[in-house]
Amino acid sequence: MLGDLPLAGHSAVRRTQQAALPPRLVLAVRPGTGSGLLARLLRSYDDTELELVFTHDRTKALRDGTADVALLCTGSDDLTELRTTEIMEENPLALLPREHPLAGRAAVTAAELRQDPAYQEQCPPMGLDEILDRVTVGRLITVVGSAVGERRTREVCAVPVTDLPATTLALGWLEHTARPEITAFVRAAQRIAVDHARFPVEAA
Template identity: 50%
Template sequence: MTRKSSFITVEVMKRLEVRELEYFLAVADTLHFGQAAERLGIAPPPLSRAIAQLERRLGRPLFKRTSRRVELTAAGQILEVEARAVLRSLDRAILRTRQAGQPVLRIATPPGTGAGLLRDLVRGYVTTFGGGSVELVFTREQTSAVRDGRADVALICSSDDLSGLDAQTVTTERPVALVPSDHPLAGRTAVTPADLLRDRAYRAELPPVGLDALVDLVATGQLIAVIGDSAVDRLGHHVVAVPVTGLPATEVLLAWPADAHDTRVADLLDLIELPQRRPA
């Protein structure tokens, strides 16, 4: 019996261009070819031809087009997610390449970080590597700043998303309630969450403000809040920090990209006495 040879035809598709992904995402964002073309600074016909060419190359329709509306197909929804990830990775690669060899270590930290911890980290690094060797990036999106390359390392809470990051514990914060100095709870040695819930000024979720504004809100009687005890030394005379029982302590971590291999981050970690690291 004669066996016929099996042939497998492999179609090698030319690698997509960044411009094509940007055109596609402009339409995906607006679901309107005219608006997308205006955003891109081109005429609608070339944009339509570019999308049609992209669809032919992929062998799948990316948009459902009618006279009234434009919608993403199932294939288009998948490409939207993947294209955004590709462009983010490319932006990060470009930023890291431009910053390669720079002596300055950029630390992302939220406004109002406890002065003691931040002071020790920065002063320890500057003492070892000289003035101008550290730059602080103040943001409430520390992990995003590290992931997109705006910062090299970040101070975060252990509850933050650590995907794609390595981390090391630098301190543990115990919860304290901030109350006005003339508040009935100010003289207590400790309070419970139940004590706080009975006060109408208590907010379990902190407002999106810095520590100074937070202290002002508490001092004026508009807020009672729970924070970590590292910030106690910045409260002033009109706000009291009372330990809270029944709430867990919070670990403060240094986090950096797992694939960074940055010697500056390694130098900072060498200055920290707690060597236990957390993998991504």
């Protein structure tokens, strides 16, 4: 029975079933990550059908066969047994309620953020809407990538954090996976990421 197969067996069966279908790629992404780039990818890439899976555990989606490719953070995700290609960086932004004393600043430091009891160094694993709602009512202050900052509401300010490094985003896939669709997609994503960096407003 399929239910008795170990994880590797489930993955193999899933990939065998997918091989019989028309070419498509499933991309796992964390909600809010690289949203402007993703929008441009969806508009521009039509060589293969592209399906998105939104999840906080993108590496698990790769390893159990749910996704073919994932948009990963090189500094925090487990990249063991994965091939990766870096495509862009996101600068760190602090999400603050509009009335917060630091909200009107041109920039802040992590040390200043830590003085507020609502500050969480690790962005909580919840949807972007809930994160923004919590920030709005003063229950959360956290640091996100610049793509999330672009989607904030009027009640939330996004302020650059000067002493935290940028987050490097990379496309990752299983080492043993050799599909021409993945290679073509990664190359296209690299080209689109360059344009996105040059023209971020247009790309978003």
